Amino acid sequence: MEKRIKALYIITICAILAFIGMQVYWLYSRYEYSISEYENDAEQTVTDLFSQYMKNRSEDEFDSVADTRTMVNYNINDVKKNDTLNRVATITIRRFKPLMLLGIKGDRELTDEENKLASSLAMDDPKGVTKIRHSIAVNDAPSEGAIWGAFKNMSMEYWNNLKADKVDSILAKNGIDASTRLIVTDSIPWRTILKRHSSVISPTMTISIPYSEMERKVAEITCRIHPAEVLGKMASNLIVVAVLSIVLILCLIWQFSTILKMSKLDKMRNNFVTTMVHELKRPISTLKMCVSGIENPKLMEQPEVKREIVAETRTALDNISSYFSKLRDLTFNNVEQIPLNWSRFNLHDLFAELEKEARVPSDKSVEFDNRIDPKTVMYADRTHMANILMNLVENAIKYSGSSVMIVAQATVDKDMITVSVSDNGNGISPHDIPHVFSRFYRGKATSSDLPGMGLGLTYVKLLVDAHGGQISLESHENKGSIFTISIPQ
Numbered sequence: 001m002e003k004r005i006k007a008l009y010i011i012t013i014c015a016i017l018a019f020i021g022m023q024v025y026w027l028y029s030r031y032e033y034s035i036s037e038y039e040n041d042a043e044q045t046v047t048d049l050f051s052q053y054m055k056n057r058s059e060d061e062f063d064s065v066a067d068t069r070t071m072v073n074y075n076i077n078d079v080k081k082n083d084t085l086n087r088v089a090t091i092t093i094r095r096f097k098p099l100m101l102l103g104i105k106g107d108r109e110l111t112d113e114e115n116k117l118a119s120s121l122a123m124d125d126p127k128g129v130t131k132i133r134h135s136i137a138v139n140d141a142p143s144e145g146a147i148w149g150a151f152k153n154m155s156m157e158y159w160n161n162l163k164a165d166k167v168d169s170i171l172a173k174n175g176i177d178a179s180t181r182l183i184v185t186d187s188i189p190w191r192t193i194l195k196r197h198s199s200v201i202s203p204t205m206t207i208s209i210p211y212s213e214m215e216r217k218v219a220e221i222t223c224r225i226h227p228a229e230v231l232g233k234m235a236s237n238l239i240v241v242a243v244l245s246i247v248l249i250l251c252l253i254w255q256f257s258t259i260l261k262m263s264k265l266d267k268m269r270n271n272f273v274t275t276m277v278h279e280l281k282r283p284i285s286t287l288k289m290c291v292s293g294i295e296n297p298k299l300m301e302q303p304e305v306k307r308e309i310v311a312e313t314r315t316a317l318d319n320i321s322s323y324f325s326k327l328r329d330l331t332f333n334n335v336e337q338i339p340l341n342w343s344r345f346n347l348h349d350l351f352a353e354l355e356k357e358a359r360v361p362s363d364k365s366v367e368f369d370n371r372i373d374p375k376t377v378m379y380a381d382r383t384h385m386a387n388i389l390m391n392l393v394e395n396a397i398k399y400s401g402s403s404v405m406i407v408a409q410a411t412v413d414k415d416m417i418t419v420s421v422s423d424n425g426n427g428i429s430p431h432d433i434p435h436v437f438s439r440f441y442r443g444k445a446t447s448s449d450l451p452g453m454g455l456g457l458t459y460v461k462l463l464v465d466a467h468g469g470q471i472s473l474e475s476h477e478n479k480g481s482i483f484t485i486s487i488p489q
Contacts, residue, residue: 008259012252019248023241028200030237034230035197039205042176042223043194046207049170050219054211058156068097071122072155076138076147089138089147091154091214095130096122136214142190150190150213157212167219178223185216197225280323283316290316322387338466340381347419348372350386351408358393365403372410378417379489384463391456392421392483400425415489422482428475436473437461 073092078085098110098118110118122129141147164180171178189210197203203225208218231238290313299305348370355368378385389408396406400423407422428436439458460483464471467487475481 004262008255008262012255012259016252023245027237027241030234031200031230034233035200035203035225038225038230038233039194039196042205042225043192043207045174046171046176046178046221046223047192047209049174049176050167050209050211050221053167053170054153054156057160057162058152068095069118069122070095070155070159071119072151074151074154076144087138087141089134089136089151089214091134091136091151093132093134093155094122094125095132096128100128101126134214136188138188140188140190146190146213153210153212154214157215157217162211162217162219164219167221171221171223176223177226178221180219180221183218183220185218188213188216189218203227280320283319283323286312286316322383325383336466338384338462340384340466342379343382344377344379345382345385346374347376347378347385347410347417348374350378350382351389354386354390354393358390358397360397363402364397364400366397367403367405369405369407372408372419376410376412376417378410378487380467380487381463384466388460388463388485389419389421391460395456396421396423396425396481412489416486417489418484418486420482420484422480424480427477427479427481428473429477433473433475437471 071094073094075090077088077090079088080086096118098115099105099107101118101121102110102114104110104114125131138147138150141150162182164182167180168178171180189208190213191210193208195206195208197205205223205225207221207223209221210218290309293299293305293309299309351370351372355370358366360366393406396404405424408419409422410417410419412418437457437460439455461471464485464487469485469487471486472484473481474484
């Protein structure tokens with residue numbers, strides 16, 4: 001049985017560890033998946049908002065008519081070098097003041113014709129026109145359309161620079177906690193790049209969006225991911241895990257309870273067998289001695305010896321019968337099932353008989369004080385009443401020091417007789433008092449070498465209940481105990 005219990009303990013612990021590991025792994029996987037979903041959604045939102053901002057930026061009113069103008073021209077050439085064909089974008093930027101080129105004094109708005117004329121003059125690179133030319137390799141461009149779009153973005157950057165704080169403001173209004181920085185890369189980026197989180201504790205994602213491909217300019221937007229938002233999306237998963245965990249915990253509690261009960265039952269079984277052997281050993285030994293005496297013809301010729309052998313045999317058989325009756329009574333689920341042989345008997349004389357029959361260890365000194373009125377007559381089952389008092393007496397002897405005084409008293413009040421048995425033994429702790437009548441409960445005796453199964457007081461209460469009576473206990477550690485029994489008459 002012990003091996004089975006140990007095996008159950010090991011299996012239970014392994015099951016707990018396996019469940020915890022599986023739950024941690026599953027929750028971590030779901031958390032990572034939820035973050036990835038959050039990142040995908042955030043990337044789409046940030047990209048859309050950034051595109052909308054770029055569109056609005058291109059529609060803004062730039063330089064006034066009379067102020068400096070910027071004119072961008074671009075083309076793409078195929079350059080062959082060492083049998084390798086390269087594509088090169090050439091960008092020409094001209095900055096000029098239309099009023100100065102046209103020789104118009106003052107500050108007024110130009111007509112459409114005047115604007116066209118000023119642009120035409122600027123193409124001739126006259127004095128007053130700042131000319132800048134860029135040549136950039138565009139071999140990595142995904143398409144012709146992407147190149148022309150890059151040209152447009154570059155020209156836009158010249159007359160209306162991108163502002164990081166403005167991007168942050170737009171993102172914040174849409175519920176995205178982000179910070180933007182504008183950087184120049186070593187290579188030309190042509191698409192949006194998402195760099196996913198590297199930490200699950202404080203996750204962040206970085207979105208790199210090119211806004212001026214020709215100048216290698218990129219808006220790097222770092223978005224902070226709040227775990228609470230991710231966990232909110234995992235609410236259903238967390239509920240499932242919580243329910244499964246509660247169910248498993250309840251099952252484990254039940255299993256541990258079962259294991260403890262099995263362990264307790266196994267211990268009680270061993271104690272039961274040990275106690276039964278101990279209880280039956282003495283009367284059986286007596287019977288063996290009596291049988292040996294009966295087999296000796298010379299001893300049987302002596303009347304006194306014969307009477308003593310018969311008396312010892314009868315006493316041993318009575319003890320065995322009483323012991324098995326006790327075990328039988330303890331098996332009844334209902335006290336009404338316990339058979340009672342009602343009769344009237346002298347209570348003082350009954351306790352006096354028990355004084356003689358009580359088993360006193362050789363290393364103890366026991367003194368009895370029978371204070372019951374010799375005229376006290378009780379109506380009950382005499383055998384059961386004797387068992388009740390004997391159990392109380394033997395408990396007082398067992399759980400005491402080297403010497404003990406046992407006092408028996410009785411009072412008659414109307415239709416009730418009250419019997420008390422007190423001692424000056426070790427007493428019972430306040431913690432154990434509520435449990436002393438429970439089956440197999442031994443309290444402090446559990447940690448001692450004293451024999452017993454914790455059934456004595458249970459048996460006493462069972463018999464008292466069968467008589468329709470009540471039993472109470474008053475005890476103080478190191479001072480003694482008082483058991484009080486009330487039986488209706």
